[in-house]
Amino acid sequence: MDKTNWKLLELLEQNGRLTYAELGKLVHLTAPAVAERIRKLEESGVITGYSAQVNLEKVGIPITALVECQVYRTKEREFKTLIMSLGEVIECYNVTGPYAFVLKVGVKSMSKLDALLERLIDLSDTNTMMIMTTPVKRIMPLNIAQDS
Numbered sequence: 163m164d165k166t167n168w169k170l171l172e173l174l175e176q177n178g179r180l181t182y183a184e185l186g187k188l189v190h191l192t193a194p195a196v197a198e199r200i201r202k203l204e205e206s207g208v209i210t211g212y213s214a215q216v217n218l219e220k221v222g223i224p225i226t227a228l229v230e231c232q233v234y235r236t237k238e239r240e241f242k243t244l245i246m247s248l249g250e251v252i253e254c255y256n257v258t259g260p261y262a263f264v265l266k267v268g269v270k271s272m273s274k275l276d277a278l279l280e281r282l283i284d285l286s287d288t289n290t291m292m293i294m295t296t297p298v299k300r301i302m303p304l305n306i307a308q309d310s
Contacts, residue, residue, distance in 0.1 A: 163208075166189050166191065166199070167199060167203060167208075169188070169189050170185060170189060170196065170199060170200065170203070171203070171208070171209070171302060172302070172304075173185055173188055173189070174200075174209070174212075175300065175301050175302060178212045178213075181193070182194070182196045182197045182200070185200075218268050222270060223268040223269065223270055224270070225268065225269045225270070225271065225272065225274075225275060225292070226252070226266065226267065226268050226269075226292075226293040227266075227267050227269075227275060227290050227291060227292050227293055228264055228265070228266055228267075228290070228291045228293060229264070229265040229267055229278075229279070229282070229288050229289070229290050229291075230261035230263070230264050230288065230289040230290075230291075231261060231262065231263040231264070231265060231282060231285075231286040231287070231288050232260050232261050232262065232286055232287040232288075232289075233262055233263060233285060233286040234285060234286060234287075237285045237286070238262075240285055241263070241282075241285040241286060244281065244282070244285060245263070245265060248267075248278065248281070250267045250268060250269050250274070250278050251265050251266070251267055252265075252266045252267060252268050253265070253266040254266075261289065263286070266293075275290070
């Protein structure tokens with residue numbers, strides 16, 4: 163990974179719809195050179211896909227929360243099966259510490275959040291934190307190219 167590839171990744175994270183020509187201008191390469199670099203990044207698994215970023219509040223899901231789950235002994239397999247089936251779960255992290263799982267959830271109302279938590283209590287103790295704002299949202303850390 164050279165600095166140009168890092169810059170391409172940063173630009174694509176900001177706007178995945180930039181054309182090869184637009185990217186080329188920003189990194190001082192031709193469009194075909196940019197296309198080749200991106201193709202290689204995709205083939206090597208560095209770029210794993212492209213997607214739209216959706217404002218959940220604008221589509222009627224105004225409440226997002228982080229739910230820490232301390233899964234009961236011997237219930238982890240059942241817990242994983244449950245959370246995979248729950249449409250409210252946006253992301254799930256298996257982490258270190260007493261709360262082995264952290265879920266990011268999106269719901270339409272507090273009563274829906276309560277119902278979701280009720281489904282989890284048979285398998286885990288939970289601690290819920292409401293997400294007020296997201297001041298930083300990135301896929302990659304900034305200035306990572308300077309570390310290499």
